Amino acid sequence: MFCIASFIILSIIAIFNAAYRDLAREAYDCVFRRITFKPCNTGFKEKMKAKLSGQLLNRSVRAARFFNHHFELLSWIFFILTIGSIFWTGKGLFNFYMYGSCNGLNKSGFCALDPKGENNKVSQAGGSCTSGTGDESKVTLNGVNTSIFPSINIGAKDSVVLIGCYSCDYTRKAYPTIKKLITENKVNYTFAHYPVKEETLYLLPIGYCAYKQNPTAYWQLNDQLFENSKEDIAKREFVDTLLQKNGYDIEAINSCISSPEAQSAVVERRIELEKTNIYGTPLLFINNKGLVGPKPYRVYERILKGFKFW
Amino acid sequence: MKQINYIDIKKDFSLLGNPNLHYFDNACQTLRPRQVIEAMTKYYEDYPACGGRSMHRLAAQVTKQCEEARQIIASFIGAKRKEEIVFTRNTTEGINLVANSLNLKAGDVVLTTDKEHNSNLIPWQMFVKKLGIIHVIVPSKPDNTFDLEAYTQLLEKHSAKLVSMAMTSNLDGVSIPADKVVKLAHQHKALMLLDGAQAVPHHSVNVGKLDVDFLAFSGHKMLGPSGIGVLYGKFHLLEELSPFLVGGDTVSSSTYTTQEFLPPPEKFEAGLQDYAGIIGLGEAVNYLNRVGLSAIEAQELELNTYLTEAISSIDGLKILGPEDPKTRSGIVSFYIPGKDHHQIALMLDESAGFLVRSGQHCVHSWFALKQIPGTVRVSFYFYNTLEEAEAFVHSLKKVVSIL
Numbered sequence: 032m033f034c035i036a037s038f039i040i041l042s043i044i045a046i047f048n049a050a051y052r053d054l055a056r057e058a059y060d061c062v063f064r065r066i067t068f069k070p071c072n073t074g075f076k077e078k079m080k081a082k083l084s085g086q087l088l089n090r091s092v093r094a095a096r097f098f099n100h101h102f103e104l105l106s107w108i109f110f111i112l113t114i115g116s117i118f119w120t121g122k123g124l125f126n127f128y129m130y131g132s133c134n135g136l137n138k139s140g141f142c143a144l145d146p147k148g149e150n151n152k153v154s155q156a157g158g159s160c161t162s163g164t165g166d167e168s169k170v171t172l173n174g175v176n177t178s179i180f181p182s183i184n185i186g187a188k189d190s191v192v193l194i195g196c197y198s199c200d201y202t203r204k205a206y207p208t209i210k211k212l213i214t215e216n217k218v219n220y221t222f223a224h225y226p227v228k229e230e231t232l233y234l235l236p237i238g239y240c241a242y243k244q245n246p247t248a249y250w251q252l253n254d255q256l257f258e259n260s261k262e263d264i265a266k267r268e269f270v271d272t273l274l275q276k277n278g279y280d281i282e283a284i285n286s287c288i289s290s291p292e293a294q295s296a297v298v299e300r301r302i303e304l305e306k307t308n309i310y311g312t313p314l315l316f317i318n319n320k321g322l323v324g325p326k327p328y329r330v331y332e333r334i335l336k337g338f339k340f341w
Numbered sequence: 342m343k344q345i346n347y348i349d350i351k352k353d354f355s356l357l358g359n360p361n362l363h364y365f366d367n368a369c370q371t372l373r374p375r376q377v378i379e380a381m382t383k384y385y386e387d388y389p390a391c392g393g394r395s396m397h398r399l400a401a402q403v404t405k406q407c408e409e410a411r412q413i414i415a416s417f418i419g420a421k422r423k424e425e426i427v428f429t430r431n432t433t434e435g436i437n438l439v440a441n442s443l444n445l446k447a448g449d450v451v452l453t454t455d456k457e458h459n460s461n462l463i464p465w466q467m468f469v470k471k472l473g474i475i476h477v478i479v480p481s482k483p484d485n486t487f488d489l490e491a492y493t494q495l496l497e498k499h500s501a502k503l504v505s506m507a508m509t510s511n512l513d514g515v516s517i518p519a520d521k522v523v524k525l526a527h528q529h530k531a532l533m534l535l536d537g538a539q540a541v542p543h544h545s546v547n548v549g550k551l552d553v554d555f556l557a558f559s560g561h562k563m564l565g566p567s568g569i570g571v572l573y574g575k576f577h578l579l580e581e582l583s584p585f586l587v588g589g590d591t592v593s594s595s596t597y598t599t600q601e602f603l604p605p606p607e608k609f610e611a612g613l614q615d616y617a618g619i620i621g622l623g624e625a626v627n628y629l630n631r632v633g634l635s636a637i638e639a640q641e642l643e644l645n646t647y648l649t650e651a652i653s654s655i656d657g658l659k660i661l662g663p664e665d666p667k668t669r670s671g672i673v674s675f676y677i678p679g680k681d682h683h684q685i686a687l688m689l690d691e692s693a694g695f696l697v698r699s700g701q702h703c704v705h706s707w708f709a710l711k712q713i714p715g716t717v718r719v720s721f722y723f724y725n726t727l728e729e730a731e732a733f734v735h736s737l738k739k740v741v742s743i744l
Contacts, residue, residue, distance in 0.1 A: 074683065077681065077683060077684060077687075078683075078687060080684065081681075081683070081684040081686075081687030081688045081691065082687060082688075082691045084684075084688055084691075084743065085687060085688035085689070085690065085691025085692040085740075086691055086692070088688065088691075088692040088739055088740065088743060089692050089693075092739060092742060092743060095743045096742070096743035099743050099744060100743075
């Protein structure tokens, strides 16, 4: 057991430190002999036992004695821990590749490959842009009427629903990736504005009215709202220039946003979005599978394409 | 008797300046002083030419230096003439040279002891198979000392052609009574070959006084470079022997069908020689002469006496050979039944930097006979100190306490 565990550990260390390569080779020889049922006469285990005991002896005679007397047991523990570590490392790598987080889909525990948890960060409703602390497992599109939100390619087989906020750092970070996803793949794409900060609350009725007035120009406006700075889009005058650039009738938009219809539509959409159990943005649904926080492109594409991805 | 000046000696051996290493594996090979390394470097840098062949000035210098080394070594062992010194690679090659040059035939008897190094065992085993010689083993006494009575009886029983024995055993440091052994061999018309690998570096060996026919020893066990050794042979015997390795520089002339061999030692030194090694060995002998063999012997005895007494109290520890350290040269070979000798050696190295040998020391046959897995062998040389020996005992006790 000691040989196997040592071989694994030493092989990994030897990748980075040439001084351990000879030991790794010895460990390999020991393992090879074991698995081919040859007599294990390399003395590797005994050598390592003596070396480690010798080192320990300088620090504590007691510890060295304990180590020496219980070497077999400690080897087993070492072996089990090594196998356990390999399993968890493998699982972490798998999860990171598949979901952008070592802990699995929408799980925001520590991940060495994403130590700051960037792939799971969300902007919480009413709060600042921080790590999300909601129940990731409960986000759903069940019972949510997505047809009332701006959509393109209606009727396409695959669907992507982005619930995001123009002033949320993480939605802004995820947006180019999502844009690439919907450009490179024919999907029924729906966007729902879910402001998590007060400064972009006013864009709710504007978005509703702009889509109603010109659905084609709406998507250009949507892109521009993500592309321009948070400070600029927080100003109504700036947004008006964008509306004008995209050929919107400002007066008609103004008239629309003050109408009871627009107010009620805003409320209706908010109520609808709450049904998703959203606790922060961005929240993306790909074929109804919820993803919280900005994920790498491969994660989105893999979920969208399923087996075809491979 | 000269006193060993440790301050000077420490300057000559770079490893002795490392307080974390204590070299106690001198029976395997010794350290080399700066003077030996410098002499070899000088050859490679200043006159790296062939000896005994070319006529140019560098070649002449190589020849001169090598012949000087030959003379130094001849004087060191009391040979009558330098031509009795044949350079070999090591003791093993020296023994093989004699074994292969004696023209042994089926039925010829070769006597050895029961604790010979493989270098003085395997050649005879091969000839038993190949030629049908008879290999007779003289058993040691229970305390591992030489059994002169058994030896005499075997000499009387067999008409031995050759007696080949280690003067001092690398296994336990025990020496045979070489003068008596040689005398008895000659009385029974047998030739005598001594393996001097563990003897020549540690005490005075005079081939003239011993009247031994052949003596083989190695440079690397006496401060010299590795890859160089010596076979001494009485000149008239060397003249009679057929050369073992033949070729370049062993003949004075040749035709397509005949050859005229050179006299000894040239006829045994085939091919280009290890000139740097020869010069280095000459310098090593000079160094030993300066230190003095009697001082070396006294120092080893002091260390062995201390160590023997200090470790005898360790529970279960058994020292190979007789209790009296005087009979064990600079070697203390010990084991503790049930404790792994390799583990002890490795832990001594790892925990305190004591470099000792563990295993069967190329005397597998003896260990198989005695059913002992192996020993830890401490082998001193004159540059080892009592302080080191004391520290060793302390470390050994610590190691044993955790096993």
